[in-house]
Every structure is written in C-alpha cells, then in structure tokens.
Amino acid sequence: MITKLQILKHDNGGARIGVEIKDMVKNLKWVTDLNYSAGELTFDIVNGKDPIIPAMGAIVDFAWDNKDIFWGFVFSAECTSDTTVSVKAYDFERYLKSEGSVVFQSGTLGDRYSNVCRRFGVPFHIKEQPTYRVPAEVCDGKTGFDMIKSAIDKTYSATGEMYCIVANHMYIELRRAPIPTRTLLVIDTQNTMSDYTYSESIDNAANVVQVVQKNTDNSQTKTATATSDTGDDPATTSFTIASARGNTIRTWGQIVKVVNAKNKANWAQMVQQANDELKKRNISERKLTLDCMGDTSLIAGAGANVKIKDFGKTWTNCPILKATHNFGTDYTCSLEMKVGTKWQENSL
Incomplete structure (x- = not known):
C-alpha cells in the first residue's frame, strides 16, 4: 500500500513544506527504462474540492509498504474540468538530458560518470567501479546521457561488462548490470x-564478419574516367580483408557484415577484430x-x-x-x- 506520497516545496529558508496526498491519488504508475531515460512517476490527484496543482519543480516523495521508491520533480501538471490534476514527475536522471560540450581525457567509466553528474548537479554514487580506461573523447553539444552512454558502450565492447544508471531515491547510481535481486525470483x-x-x-545478426582496410597507392597515375561512386580510383585502390565465419551459416544462411578496420591495425589485429565482432553478432x-x-x-x-x-x-x-x-x-x-x-x- 502507499505509505507516503508527498508534494514538497522549498521555502525561503531552505526547509521543505509538504502536502500529503496519498489518500487523493489514483492511477499511480512508476516506469523505469534502461534506454537512457529518467524514471517517471505519473498519478492523478482527485480532491473533490479545489484542485491541488503542484508547482513546476516541486519535489515528489513516494514510498510503498514503507520502502522509499521515488524521489523526483514535477515536470508537468494538467487540470481538467472535474478538478482532477494529472501529474508527471521525473527522478534525478532527467537532468542528464542537459547538454554540454566537453573534452574528456582518458579515464574509467566511473571518472566519466562522476564528471558528468557533477557538471549537471546530479547527486550520485558509484556502486561498482570499472577498471577499463576509456580513450579520450570530444563530446560537442551532447547530452549527459550521451556522454555516459559512449563510455558505457566502449567499456562493454572492450570488456564484456555492462553497466547501467539507476535511481535510488535521492541519488543515481552506476551499477554493474544486471543488478542481482535480493531474493531468487x-x-x-x-x-x-x-x-x-x-x-x-x-534480423540484426551476422554470421560472417569482414574487417576491411582500404589501401591506396598514390604513386600510380589516376585514370581520367575510371572512378567509383566514392571518388576512389580503381587503378590505385585495393582492399585487405580479414574474415571470420560462424557456425550458424548452415541453418541461417550466409549473413555478411562488413566493418572498417581500426586505425593502423595490422593483420593480426584485423583478424582479432573480426572474431570479436562475430562473437557479438552471431547470436x-x-x-x-x-x-x-x-x-x-x-x-x-x-x-x-x-x-x-x-x-x-x-x-x-x-x-x-x-x-x-x-x-x-x-x-x-x-x-x-x-x-x-x-x-x-x-x-x-
């Protein structure tokens, strides 16, 4: 049962003044989404008298069965003719939709996450600290979510370890995913x-991966007529291709994916890249x-x-x-x- 659902506002002294609305609420719904979206709490306030319309940015504090579930901020409120007020609130992750331009030096995902949270004023914890160092990166006009997502994806690609951002009442946390539950469910x-x-x-799988490196011999004379759609000259262009083939070709048929070789990769590195890509895609x-x-x-x-x-x-x-x-x-x-x-x- 709902044990607490309060709308809080700040007075000039910084104290929080609250209104308890747990007995006036209908259609209470809480949504969490791993796809870099803020946690969302929606509900209707049915007072039967004058409508209670929370101010934009007002705090919403919700507990279920004496467990704190949600701490967030009102982002929209709509009042209808029957005085029902529909409210939508987001947790602290909403502020990671703020945008900025940052040059990140090489560091761990935890370093990136801490930097972004401090930059946008979001209280945070790091429950599990990654050790892989993400390469330096320029993020120009990106959201906080985009900045953290880039580091999460690079960490996952390099280590196979997935991390996620979750809200835990008055903080957001960086966690190793999936997060184990307390009981066997x-x-x-x-x-x-x-x-x-x-x-x-x-539909999105591949069982043959080709890692391609384009070679151009600039010492040869370009022809005047023989050019490709990309502007490359067929007379001076060649490709080095490292391939990896999966064990599902017989059952699925051949599904080929071509990826560009990493910068300055040698043959052994191209073969390793092909095998790594195949492992991710042949599923x-x-x-x-x-x-x-x-x-x-x-x-x-x-x-x-x-x-x-x-x-x-x-x-x-x-x-x-x-x-x-x-x-x-x-x-x-x-x-x-x-x-x-x-x-x-x-x-x-």
Whole structure:
C-alpha cells in the first residue's frame, strides 16, 4: 500500500513544506527504462474540492509498504474540468538530458560518470567501479546521457561488462548490470506470471564478419574516367580483408557484415577484430515481455530468473530493459526483458 506520497516545496529558508496526498491519488504508475531515460512517476490527484496543482519543480516523495521508491520533480501538471490534476514527475536522471560540450581525457567509466553528474548537479554514487580506461573523447553539444552512454558502450565492447544508471531515491547510481535481486525470483505461468510474449529474431545478426582496410597507392597515375561512386580510383585502390565465419551459416544462411578496420591495425589485429565482432553478432535476439504480480525490486537494469513451463524455457538473471509498475488494490508489473547475452538494444 502507499505509505507516503508527498508534494514538497522549498521555502525561503531552505526547509521543505509538504502536502500529503496519498489518500487523493489514483492511477499511480512508476516506469523505469534502461534506454537512457529518467524514471517517471505519473498519478492523478482527485480532491473533490479545489484542485491541488503542484508547482513546476516541486519535489515528489513516494514510498510503498514503507520502502522509499521515488524521489523526483514535477515536470508537468494538467487540470481538467472535474478538478482532477494529472501529474508527471521525473527522478534525478532527467537532468542528464542537459547538454554540454566537453573534452574528456582518458579515464574509467566511473571518472566519466562522476564528471558528468557533477557538471549537471546530479547527486550520485558509484556502486561498482570499472577498471577499463576509456580513450579520450570530444563530446560537442551532447547530452549527459550521451556522454555516459559512449563510455558505457566502449567499456562493454572492450570488456564484456555492462553497466547501467539507476535511481535510488535521492541519488543515481552506476551499477554493474544486471543488478542481482535480493531474493531468487522465479516467474512462471503457474505461479506469478499472468501473460507473456516471447520472440526470437536474427534480423540484426551476422554470421560472417569482414574487417576491411582500404589501401591506396598514390604513386600510380589516376585514370581520367575510371572512378567509383566514392571518388576512389580503381587503378590505385585495393582492399585487405580479414574474415571470420560462424557456425550458424548452415541453418541461417550466409549473413555478411562488413566493418572498417581500426586505425593502423595490422593483420593480426584485423583478424582479432573480426572474431570479436562475430562473437557479438552471431547470436539470435530473444525478447520477453510479461505481466506479473508487483515487486518493487523489479526495475530496469535488474535481473530476474524466468521459467515458462508452457514450452519448457528457463533463463537465469535475465536483464530487465523496462519496468512499468501499476500501484493499486492489485499491484502489478509489466516487464520488457532480454534473454541471453546480447541484451541491450544499442550494444552494437
């Protein structure tokens, strides 16, 4: 049950003055999304008298069953003729949509994350400190999310370790993903799951990767007529190609992906790059959406064990990409999850 839902504002002395609205609220919904979006709390205030319209930027403090769930700020409020006020609030991650231009020196993801949070005034913690050093980078006119995402993607590509940003009441945290839950959570159709959709796709997969390096011999004379669409001269241009082939060609057919070689890569490095790319791409993409009984530990970035008895599928520690909690008499949760190793939408 709702144990606290307050709208707080600041007075001139810095103290917080609050209005308790937990008994006036309907349609309370909390959404967390791993795709670099702020946590969102929406609700309707039904007072029956004069409408209660919170000020823009007012603080919203929400607890469920005596557990702090959400601390955020009002970004919109809409009042209708029946005096119902619909409110939308975001947690601290919303301020990572602020933009800036920064030159980052080489450092860890934690260094980048700390820099960005301080720059935009966002309180933060680092729960697990990455050790990989991200190369220096120029971010011009980028959002805070973009700046951190770039470092997360580079860390994942180099180490296979995924990190995520999650809000924990009055802070945001950098966490290793998936975040383990305190208890072993098994969801199945015979127990807590009310509905599900499972899909598998190879639309974005590849089982042959070619790493290509373009060579140009400037000592040769260019022809006047034989040019390619790119402006390269066929008489002086050649390609060095390192290939890697996967074990799914016989079943999927040949799906080829071409990537450019890293700058100044030698042959051995090109072969390694091809093998690394193949490992990431020679995988089918499996998604799972499901509805289940509510559990506040099921947030975007967390992992859950899933068992579907209908067709004998069991997966462990499946990352949650998006979680929608509907609080009410029947507290339910809708989850979007990835199954398997290739789980984040934009990891490639």
